[in-house]
Amino acid sequence: MVSDSCLETTLNLPSLDLSKPLQPSSLSSLSEACHQWGFFNIVNHGISRDLFANIKSFSNQLFDLPSEAKLKLGPSSCIKTYTPHFIASPYFESFRVCGPDFHSSAQDSIEVVFNDTTNRHEFGEMLEEYGKKMTELAKEITKIALTILGDGFDTRFYDIDFNNCHGYFRINRYSPPTNLEDKTSTEGLGMHTDMSCITIVYQDEIGGLQVKSKKDEGRWMDIVPSEGTLVVNIGDLLQAWSNDKLVSSEHRVVLTKPVNRLSVAFFWCFEDEKVISAPDEVVGDEDVRLYDPFVCLDYLKFRESNEEGKFEKVGFTVKDFVTHNTKNCLQKSIS
Numbered sequence: 001m002v003s004d005s006c007l008e009t010t011l012n013l014p015s016l017d018l019s020k021p022l023q024p025s026s027l028s029s030l031s032e033a034c035h036q037w038g039f040f041n042i043v044n045h046g047i048s049r050d051l052f053a054n055i056k057s058f059s060n061q062l063f064d065l066p067s068e069a070k071l072k073l074g075p076s077s078c079i080k081t082y083t084p085h086f087i088a089s090p091y092f093e094s095f096r097v098c099g100p101d102f103h104s105s106a107q108d109s110i111e112v113v114f115n116d117t118t119n120r121h122e123f124g125e126m127l128e129e130y131g132k133k134m135t136e137l138a139k140e141i142t143k144i145a146l147t148i149l150g151d152g153f154d155t156r157f158y159d160i161d162f163n164n165c166h167g168y169f170r171i172n173r174y175s176p177p178t179n180l181e182d183k184t185s186t187e188g189l190g191m192h193t194d195m196s197c198i199t200i201v202y203q204d205e206i207g208g209l210q211v212k213s214k215k216d217e218g219r220w221m222d223i224v225p226s227e228g229t230l231v232v233n234i235g236d237l238l239q240a241w242s243n244d245k246l247v248s249s250e251h252r253v254v255l256t257k258p259v260n261r262l263s264v265a266f267f268w269c270f271e272d273e274k275v276i277s278a279p280d281e282v283v284g285d286e287d288v289r290l291y292d293p294f295v296c297l298d299y300l301k302f303r304e305s306n307e308e309g310k311f312e313k314v315g316f317t318v319k320d321f322v323t324h325n326t327k328n329c330l331q332k333s334i335s
């Protein structure tokens with residue numbers, strides 16, 4: 001049972017219509033949503049229903065394989081694109097495809113687990129199409145997020161700081177416990193923030209994604225799935241780069257129905273070697289820089305090496321990283 005005394009309620013996020021020019025009124029509702037939730041919706045994003053249906057069909061074929069087959073891609077294999085059950089949670093398993101060459105990343109995994117060469121080819125093409133389309137979307141949305149910070153900030157900062165971003169996606173399948181009905185709900189993925197600049201999430205019709213309010217004593221709110229809608233959430237890297245002007249969302253997945261759930265999360269990230277430092281204009285005259293410049297990879301390593309749950313996402317945030325760094329510096333200067 002999910003332990004939370006707070007009332008759970010449905011959240012009405014603003015929807016950004018990507019087929020229309022950005023209006024000042026949508027910008028202000030996006031800005032508000034980013035501050036309170038770190039989440040907003042996008043519609044008319046140009047990704048077809050068929051593509052989602054094909055991804056679902058592929059995912060079911062992959063996740064329905066026997067564990068021995070899937071583990072050929074698991075953490076002890078050389079490919080490491082499959083996260084089995086009992087790492088993030090007993091009910092969660094995940095498959096990762098990395099850009100920029102989504103085709104070869106997908107193909108390397110597919111060849112290990114599927115024998116049929118026709119299917120392999122189709123799967124590879126489809127996952128590549130998804131990766132490429134998401135990459136274009138992520139660029140567009142990052143520019144919109146920069147516009148929220150200030151007029152013209154997209155043209156001023158995109159090329160300097162975001163031009164070398166890269167993306168990867170995870171297809172997640174949640175299989176609830178068989179006794180779910182006795183418990184009413186259980187956690188499928190624990191509370192976390194994403195280690196990305198932005199994340200674009202597709203969740204199927206089952207629902208279960210929740211975000212923690214930054215007000216209302218941290219109440220959990222349901223992000224209800226809607227056909228044709230994708231959700232965008234701000235990740236820790238953009239939070240640090242924007243000096244907390246855009247804040248990453250604390251979210252989780254709860255399972256309330258006795259059926260499998262599927263989601264696809266596309267993570268748009270800075271390059272590993274990038275030194276993340278909020279520009280003066282973003283910090284502004286009245287604020288202080290909240291994060292000393294840090295190397296992106298150091299933060300990713302900090303998250304990966306956290307023992308709790310042994311899954312890179314569950315647990316700590318960029319705030320904990322800063323505290324940890326400060327403590328280390330203090331210890332070094334004392335000793």
Ligand SMILES: O=C(O)CCC(=O)C(=O)O
Binds near residue numbers: 194202253262263
């Ligand atoms: O399954 C979902 O809806 C969200 C997954 C998620 O938050 C993640 O993979 O980081």
Ligand SMILES: [Fe+2]
Binds near residue numbers: 192193199251265
């Ligand atoms: Fe997430």
